[in-house]
Amino acid sequence: MERRITRKIVIGNVAVGGGSPIVVQSMLKTDPYNIKETIDQAKELKRAGCELIRIALPQEDTCKIIPILRKEVDVPIIGDIHFNHKIALKAMDMGIDAIRINPGTINNLRKVREVVNLAKETSTPIRIGINIGSLEKKILKRYIKPNADAMVESAIYYTKYFEDLGWQEIKVSLKASDILQTVEAYRKFSEKSDYPLHVGITEAGPVFSGVIKSAIGIGILLYDGIGDTLRVSLTGNPVLEVLAAYHILRGLNLRKRGINIISCPTCGRCTTKLVDIVNAFEKEMDYFTDSINVAIMGCEVNGPGEAKEADIGIAFGAGKAVLFSKGRVVKTGIPKELALDVLKEEIHNLTS
Numbered sequence: 001m002e003r004r005i006t007r008k009i010v011i012g013n014v015a016v017g018g019g020s021p022i023v024v025q026s027m028l029k030t031d032p033y034n035i036k037e038t039i040d041q042a043k044e045l046k047r048a049g050c051e052l053i054r055i056a057l058p059q060e061d062t063c064k065i066i067p068i069l070r071k072e073v074d075v076p077i078i079g080d081i082h083f084n085h086k087i088a089l090k091a092m093d094m095g096i097d098a099i100r101i102n103p104g105t106i107n108n109l110r111k112v113r114e115v116v117n118l119a120k121e122t123s124t125p126i127r128i129g130i131n132i133g134s135l136e137k138k139i140l141k142r143y144i145k146p147n148a149d150a151m152v153e154s155a156i157y158y159t160k161y162f163e164d165l166g167w168q169e170i171k172v173s174l175k176a177s178d179i180l181q182t183v184e185a186y187r188k189f190s191e192k193s194d195y196p197l198h199v200g201i202t203e204a205g206p207v208f209s210g211v212i213k214s215a216i217g218i219g220i221l222l223y224d225g226i227g228d229t230l231r232v233s234l235t236g237n238p239v240l241e242v243l244a245a246y247h248i249l250r251g252l253n254l255r256k257r258g259i260n261i262i263s264c265p266t267c268g269r270c271t272t273k274l275v276d277i278v279n280a281f282e283k284e285m286d287y288f289t290d291s292i293n294v295a296i297m298g299c300e301v302n303g304p305g306e307a308k309e310a311d312i313g314i315a316f317g318a319g320k321a322v323l324f325s326k327g328r329v330v331k332t333g334i335p336k337e338l339a340l341d342v343l344k345e346e347i348h349n350l351t352s
């Protein structure tokens, strides 16, 4: 796996592209007029490891939350703006760290130019967010229906337009809810351009299916070396988006954060409520930041082997469990009801 070399831009204090670690972002889902809830959610996202937080700014007066958020939460804030370019101007006046615009929904070159000119003046990076559902009419005229080539044409057109105006602190996204169309668009664009790319499958759906779609689409792109920042878009709690993003990155050895749980699917040999134990463990360790492998196994068939290979492992048997740490047995005869506590204590010992 070789990462494609892109230009580097900096959003707040976070580098994107140019070989920097792939940045995890998510988006606030609260009402931007509800300052308390929005700040609380932003803090939750930070705690989960979110490195760039995007906020929808549907009206100009929602921009008043920008300085408050920047003061309360130490994560760069990206304003997400559609239709009304004046909101982008206002957001930059209010000190936003970066903006995301979709030129297709602004749909007016003079207005886009105004945004770019102020971005230059205020040194605000811009994401050009191309979406298959909102391509400009002039581009669509050349295609029978919206497709990857139309998205690429639109992205190339606007990156060139921004460059001609003298602004290159840009990153690009080309999103469709269809995985293969998205992959095609990113692949084609990255053959033609070295701007950093924000990757994701848009409108991926509810948590279960959305994570699967995202893992396939984002996984293919990352494996191709494409992607400098990513978001897993889910109809659900945004903290799950961040956790899912790290699972994808960890699965490809691109970032390390949190616990990699190795657990067996259970079968008729399992005499423990392993599903409950693993679910409880995963939930409790959601915010754990150290990168370790933990095996939780249902019986003596594969249990001791997997538990030995992990940093810490617990293997259940008839009635009792055995705890391993770094390949060695550290405790035997653990009653099942104490197993979770013993496991957490050992993790604490190993990582503190």
Ligand code: SF4
Pocket: 264, 265, 266, 267, 268, 269, 270, 297, 298, 299, 300, 301, 302, 303
């Ligand atoms: S480790 Fe044991 S309980 Fe788990 S799936 Fe394998 S055989 Fe079944």
